[in-house]
Amino acid sequence: MTTDTIPPIGRSWPQLYAVVIGALVVEMILFYGLMVWLT
Amino acid sequence: MSNLDWAVLALTLTGIIAYGLWRSRSRNNGTMDDYLLAGKSLPWYHVCLSVMATQASAITFLSAPGQGFSDGMRFVQFYFGLPLAMVVLSVTFVPIFHRLKIYTAYEFLENRFDVRVRTLTAGLFLLQRGLSTGLSIYAPSIILSTILGWNIYWTNALMGGIVLIYTVTGGTKAISYTHLQQMLIVTVAMFLAGWLTVHLLPDGVGFVDALKVAGKAGRMNLIDLKFDPDSRYNIWSGLIGGFFLQLSYFGTDQSQVGRYLTGQSVGQSRLGLLVNGLLKVPMQFLILLVGVLVYVFYQFQEQPVFFNKQEVEKLEQSQYAPEYQLLNIKHQTLIAQRQRMAVEMQSALETADDASGSPAQTATVEQTRADLRATDESLKTIKADVVTLIKKNNPTADTNDVNYIFLRFVLDFLPHGLIGLLIAVIFSASMGSIASAYNSLASTTIVDVYQRLVNRNADDKHYLRASQWATIGWGVFCIIIAQFANRLGSMIEAVNILGSLFYGVILGVFVVAFYLPRIGGRATLWATIIGEVLVIGCYALNLMAFLWLNVVGCLLVVGLAWGLQKVWPPQPKRLKAESQPD
Numbered sequence: 001m002t003t004d005t006i007p008p009i010g011r012s013w014p015q016l017y018a019v020v021i022g023a024l025v026v027e028m029i030l031f032y033g034l035m036v037w038l039t
Numbered sequence: 040m041s042n043l044d045w046a047v048l049a050l051t052l053t054g055i056i057a058y059g060l061w062r063s064r065s066r067n068n069g070t071m072d073d074y075l076l077a078g079k080s081l082p083w084y085h086v087c088l089s090v091m092a093t094q095a096s097a098i099t100f101l102s103a104p105g106q107g108f109s110d111g112m113r114f115v116q117f118y119f120g121l122p123l124a125m126v127v128l129s130v131t132f133v134p135i136f137h138r139l140k141i142y143t144a145y146e147f148l149e150n151r152f153d154v155r156v157r158t159l160t161a162g163l164f165l166l167q168r169g170l171s172t173g174l175s176i177y178a179p180s181i182i183l184s185t186i187l188g189w190n191i192y193w194t195n196a197l198m199g200g201i202v203l204i205y206t207v208t209g210g211t212k213a214i215s216y217t218h219l220q221q222m223l224i225v226t227v228a229m230f231l232a233g234w235l236t237v238h239l240l241p242d243g244v245g246f247v248d249a250l251k252v253a254g255k256a257g258r259m260n261l262i263d264l265k266f267d268p269d270s271r272y273n274i275w276s277g278l279i280g281g282f283f284l285q286l287s288y289f290g291t292d293q294s295q296v297g298r299y300l301t302g303q304s305v306g307q308s309r310l311g312l313l314v315n316g317l318l319k320v321p322m323q324f325l326i327l328l329v330g331v332l333v334y335v336f337y338q339f340q341e342q343p344v345f346f347n348k349q350e351v352e353k354l355e356q357s358q359y360a361p362e363y364q365l366l367n368i369k370h371q372t373l374i375a376q377r378q379r380m381a382v383e384m385q386s387a388l389e390t391a392d393d394a395s396g397s398p399a400q401t402a403t404v405e406q407t408r409a410d411l412r413a414t415d416e417s418l419k420t421i422k423a424d425v426v427t428l429i430k431k432n433n434p435t436a437d438t439n440d441v442n443y444i445f446l447r448f449v450l451d452f453l454p455h456g457l458i459g460l461l462i463a464v465i466f467s468a469s470m471g472s473i474a475s476a477y478n479s480l481a482s483t484t485i486v487d488v489y490q491r492l493v494n495r496n497a498d499d500k501h502y503l504r505a506s507q508w509a510t511i512g513w514g515v516f517c518i519i520i521a522q523f524a525n526r527l528g529s530m531i532e533a534v535n536i537l538g539s540l541f542y543g544v545i546l547g548v549f550v551v552a553f554y555l556p557r558i559g560g561r562a563t564l565w566a567t568i569i570g571e572v573l574v575i576g577c578y579a580l581n582l583m584a585f586l587w588l589n590v591v592g593c594l595l596v597v598g599l600a601w602g603l604q605k606v607w608p609p610q611p612k613r614l615k616a617e618s619q620p621d
Contacts, residue, residue, distance in 0.1 A: 007310055013129070017129070019317070020125060020313050021126060023122065027321070028119065031115070034250075034259065035112075035260065035262055038253065039259060
């Protein structure tokens with residue numbers, strides 16, 4: 001097994017991709033909430 | 040700047056350069072592979088910090104807080120497409136580039152199409168990157184010229200020249216090691232700047248209070264859901280236009296491709312890019328937030344009518360001085376009024392919180408908010424009048440002060456020592472992106488032009504020396520461009536507009552290469568030429584906000600290439616087996 005098939009951190013590459021996209025979605029929701037709360 | 044600031048600045052910069060040179064010398068074999076790709080030996084965190092440092096130039100730290108100050112947080116939406124682009128790159132581009140063992144992204148295009156498409160795309164890159172690197176040199180130069188009254192032309196030459204020292208001698212390894220230090224210093228200094236800005240707010244106004252005041256003043260405009268092609272920053276332009284721009288930038292711009300090709304393996308390069316995708320949006324959020332905090336700080340303080348001190352001083356000594364004084368008095372009166380309103384707003388917000396939002400308190404908050412916004416509008420009108428006077432007095436004056444806001448705040452209010460550190464941040468960030476740009480311009484010139492078209496049979500040592508000379512040549516070219524960069528408004532926008540003129544088209548070529556294997560070189564070549572002309576036409580006629588040019592450019596090339604391939608006799612040349620994506 002090399003780092004090309006298994007990422008250096010995390011279980012699989014698709015899982016890491018999901019983490020990156022999920023983090024973006026969470027950030028957008030948080031930003032929207034912050035904007036509504038402060039405005 | 041005090042002696043302490045000078046010492047901090049000199050120590051920081053010398054330390055970064057010396058460390059980079061030392062680390063690269065002890066591990067450099069003197070080959071072209073080492074010089075251009077660091078021998079493909081770097082771990083994922085090097086890749087990650089190197090791509091971040093390449094993208095985060097001095098422009099990021101000068102203009103972004105200024106954008107936050109004057110336009111609020113909405114610029115953060117521009118980066119929403121970046122994480123998505125990192126995923127697409129990791130799945131498609133990275134494994135192919137690694138497997139083909141290429142030096143530049145454009146080598147792949149000859150493998151897929153022919154030498155004409157490779158050369159045209161490399162040429163578009165050299166033109167775009169050469170011009171935008173000139174802007175990256177100019178950005179920190181205005182700081183020195185503002186602080187010390189140095190001649191801007193000599194400052195540009197000095198700034199571009201310092202970077203050449205370690206880029207020419209140390210190559211990619213020196214660049215990568217200096218990127219690590221630069222990102223560390225940048226992070227520490229920006230956190231300190233944000234923390235101290237909150238600390239400088241009046242007693243009783245904390246971080247959350249500052250955010251509330253910013254929110255009521257319309258500066259916490261983080262998300263705009265309205266789909267409007269003319270609006271520069273909304274969630275759709277960020278996700279769609281930003282995705283195309285970032286995909287083009289990271290996938291086809293050699294200054295970035297050259298960074299992640301230094302990874303030890305596909306996995307190390309991929310992970311570096313993905314972690315960049317995780318960190319970039321929060322990082323931009325924090326940088327913009329510093330600008331918003333500076334805005335709140337000035338709600339309780341006297342604020343200059345125009346942040347570029349040099350232009351104001353020139354105006355004060357001109358025939359327009361009486362008119363300026365009159366406007367300045369009006370400005371100061373409104374600022375005093377605004378300070379009172381800000382205090383009222385702050386106490387009304389506190390009371391509204393205590394009273395759990397009773398209708399009377401909410402009405403007070405709303406009234407103060409309306410008054411604050413009306414005062415802001417009046418201040419904008421006065422500023423526009425001052426700008427008109429500046430223009431009358433000096434037709435060549437830089438009438439956009441966005442890039443001066445953060446710097447002026449730092450110099451006027453932050454403690455000595457931190458001033459030197461923040462100036463070092465701006466310098467080192469600039470050096471990081473300029474170094475990557477020099478390196479990529481040299482590698483494209485040597486690998487895609489010189490080695491491919493001029494001299495194909497020289498030895499490795501010859502190409503190494505040629506790469507070093509090409510680095511020097513591009514350094515000189517970029518410094519010359521920097522001399523003409525002083526009238527482009529917000530530099531961060533100028534760089535992105537320039538990128539958008541070319542990136543979409545270049546991305547279109549790569550999309551055809553990766554995903555449409557039946558389209559040949561001739562159709563792609565003409566689609567690229569026609570697409571580029573049409574994109575420049577769209578921009579010249581102001582048909583849409585610049586981010587959309589990336590989408591239009593890419594779609595035009597794909598559509599035109601497909602159409603031309605249908606019209607012309609087919610010349611199918613399938614993607615080679617070894618270049619198929621995973």
